[in-house]
Structures are given as C-alpha cells and as structure tokens.
Amino acid sequence: MNCPHHIQWVVPVAYGQHQCTLCYDLVVKKDVTPKFEDLPAEFQKRWDAHEASWKPPAAPKPAP
Numbered sequence: 001m002n003c004p005h006h007i008q009w010v011v012p013v014a015y016g017q018h019q020c021t022l023c024y025d026l027v028v029k030k031d032v033t034p035k036f037e038d039l040p041a042e043f044q045k046r047w048d049a050h051e052a053s054w055k056p057p058a059a060p061k062p063a064p
Contacts, residue, residue, distance in 0.1 A: 004033045007043075016054030018047070 003023035010027055013019045017026050029036040029047070036044065 005031045007032050007034065007039065012047075012050045014054075016051045018050070 003020060003025065005020045005023070005025070005027045009020050009022045010018050010032055011021055013026075018028070019025065020027050025031075036047075
C-alpha cells in the first residue's frame, strides 16, 4: 500500500521523530500531505520544536 501520510494521521513519537498512525512508517517533512510548506505556521513550529527536542547521546569516553 502506498500511504499518503496525511498530516491528520501523523503523530510525534520518541527521539524527535514523527510516525504515521495508518501505516506506522516514520515520516519526515517531505513525506506528508499536504505539503509541509502549505501547513499553518503554528503547526510547522510545533513540528520543528519536537524534532529539536531530541539530542543525540554524548559519545562514549575512549577506553584507557
């Protein structure tokens, strides 16, 4: 099935990612419909804030 990842089906999940609740794929801005640029500024800010909320873990210290 080729899922359109409609924005109504996309929810924020762990690690600053977004997931489609219809097909369970992780999605990015370019995957959603309607186009991300056409969505309200408030929605775009929430999406960007969620993506920015995840910070990768620090690199482990080298072994002595």
